[in-house]
Amino acid sequence: MGGTSKSETTQSSTTAPWAPTQGLLGNIINQLGTASSNTGLTGAQSGALDTVTNNSNATAGLFGPQQQNYAQSLYNGGGALDQAGAVNQNYQNYYNQTNPLASNTNYNPYDTPGFKDAINTATSDITNNINGSFAAAGRDFSGANSQALARGLTQGLAPTIAAQYNQNVQNQQGAAGNLYNAGNTNAGILSSLQQQYLTNQGAGLNAASGGLDLSNAGANATLAAEAQRFGIPIQNLGLLANIGIPIAGLGSQSTGQSSTTNQMSGAQQFGLITGGIGSLLGNFGTGRAFPKLFG
Structure with missing residues (x-):
């Protein structure tokens, strides 16, 4: 006589050490976005470049012929x-x-x-x-x-x-x-x-x-x-x-499922059946197993 007994359990777990850095990363991204929109010349830079150009032209006019x-x-x-x-x-x-x-x-x-x-x-x-x-x-x-x-x-x-x-x-x-x-x-x-x-x-x-x-x-x-x-x-x-x-990059999130299967011996199965019959007969003796028949 043989049989199979199977039990299953499901577990999930989450690790998120990166969670405290989300605000920092978001702030960095926001500032990068702001900086990327300000890559053009500033007013001071534009004025300085104009000065360099004007000085170069003036000097070239003065000393170019020489x-x-x-x-x-x-x-x-x-x-x-x-x-x-x-x-x-x-x-x-x-x-x-x-x-x-x-x-x-x-x-x-x-x-x-x-x-x-x-x-x-x-x-x-x-x-x-x-x-x-x-x-x-x-x-x-x-x-x-x-x-x-x-x-x-x-x-x-x-x-x-x-x-x-x-x-x-x-x-x-x-x-x-x-x-x-x-x-x-x-x-x-x-x-x-x-x-x-x-x-x-x-x-x-x-x-x-x-x-x-x-x-x-x-x-x-x-x-x-x-x-x-x-x-x-x-x-x-x-x-x-x-x-x-x-x-x-250190964080991770994982969900896992585990199942366990137990194989019972014939003696174990026989003991379970015998115990069940004994319990049933005991109920007959008390009139509890079939209450309508012994009512």
Whole structure:
């Protein structure tokens, strides 16, 4: 004998830790909606942008032509060759003034102006001195007189002639070197002046840019302040959202149903039946089981 006994129970439960955050989330959403409708320019922002535009236009009108001229000058070489003619002319003037000395390769002392006169004077003095000595001794025009005269002239004139030759070489080389150095010096000076001119132009361009920045400083500060005025509330909302949204994700709601089935043994079922029959017979004995029959 077998049978089945089944019992069922239903349970539901709800957990809602997010419930306290609903008001906060709603407030954040409302403020985001308000902020999203105010993303246009404020009056201060619009005025600041107008100032920047006006300053830019005014500065461009004042310094724009200079900037264009500066760029055009650079494209054309910045006038670096404008002084080439003056440099060449200065060099040519100095060249003409130092020539023919600078280009002279004739170092003959006798071709040096005034050298012959000096040699003639020295020759006369040496000759008179030596001949006078021999004449006083009664030996003038002798072989010894001629030999002494030749040696005296050589010893007296040779150093002078050699010194003048070396001086002529030194003068020519010095003049040529000075001529070359003068050309380089003039070119360097003029080039430095030209570079300084370009540097001054560049400084003027930077000054113009600095003037524009200074004119826009107040407007840019206003724009920055207005950007913070709009951005700070949004940042605050973001911070609140970073706290509230994770809390809202913690909640859950669940409903569950459970059933239990019990399987009874044959002895259990027999006991239940026997108990039922005994109870029924007991009622017969008392007349309660069928009251109409024993009434």
